[in-house]
Amino acid sequence: MLYSFRRIVALTATLSAVLLAACGGGGSEPATRLSYDTDRIRATAFRDQMADTNAFEDASVTLSVTATDPPDGDTYIAVQDSGSGFGGRPIEVVQLSDTSFQVKLYPQVNLASGVYQGQLTVVLCKNQACSSHHPVENASLPYEVTITPQLQAEVKVNGNVLSSLTSDIGNNSIGVESTDDEMVVEFTSSIPTSVHHSSGPSMLQVEIDPSSTDTYWKLRVTKPQHYSGGGLGISLWPEDSSKNIQHDVTLNVDLVPPAE
Incomplete structure (x- = not known):
């Protein structure tokens, strides 16, 4: 599976459907616990929404993440989608501090009108290839993406x-x-x-x-x-x-x- 990374300070992001287990094991390293500013991601867009074409803004939703006991050294972030609701555009990750970051996600606006559910999983990788990862607690968060018809x-x-x-x-x-x-x-x-x-x-x-x-x-x-x-x-x-x-x-x- 091909990953596409964008380095921001010590953080990198991609959106992929690869399973968490595909990144390898964490050994006896203490787990990093993640917490979020919501218990479920909810995003709404209309079909084919695009700024400067039929909308005043692009469809997006921002998730804030805090890491307790983060890993030492450079850490690369991969965000994986178990469904099809996101990935309309590459996600954007902004590091806010040594222990917090924001993830901006873009719904798939080319989907048929309807409600799409899935789960996003945050993977803390030890290298850009994500061949091994740091152990994480509370890595996943459910989501609901609603696509409505275009006018x-x-x-x-x-x-x-x-x-x-x-x-x-x-x-x-x-x-x-x-x-x-x-x-x-x-x-x-x-x-x-x-x-x-x-x-x-x-x-x-x-x-x-x-x-x-x-x-x-x-x-x-x-x-x-x-x-x-x-x-x-x-x-x-x-x-x-x-x-x-x-x-x-x-x-x-x-x-x-x-x-x-």
Whole structure:
């Protein structure tokens, strides 16, 4: 099994599915006891989450680890995953002191939506090949990674499908223009959402149909009296665990005055 190490002071990290026993025995050396800032790692991401593409930040979770009676000399850290929830990107280890460090883990965002459980095991290796390791107590910690769907929304205008939008930049907005006095807009989304738009006495008026739900929105857009033009955007914002992380989707509506 190939290991990829990144040296930080006296610490190195990798994420691997190799069993702990594969690193060899510890002999009569006193065991190092590990403690964590949580009893279970919980991480949530949406499918294909990526900063600057469809999200404001990458999916990650940070674990703080404290070692009691750490080994003498250089120690290399390997973090092993018994399941498939992590490893979306190489983990990052930062040494905080002689006895503590932080591990930043990245969920596998290409997994299908669902809940993934497993166990992370911290291995304290004596060399970069991890051919032998220091004995450790409390080396493992359970985890739960939840992957939710990416925001997608089918958009209908006056009963006709206009587009299928996603939260990906460049595919998360579309415009529609008409000389009609009103327009019926429908959104059907893959996740719960809330609807947002500008309002004002001289702007297009938006009325939400009572049949609407958090995954189906029906709106009537009409011209006010003395309307002189100017559109507005109707946006769906995620309302699940990706709220304030995932980008929205927007329909820009403009009911232009008829040509004279």
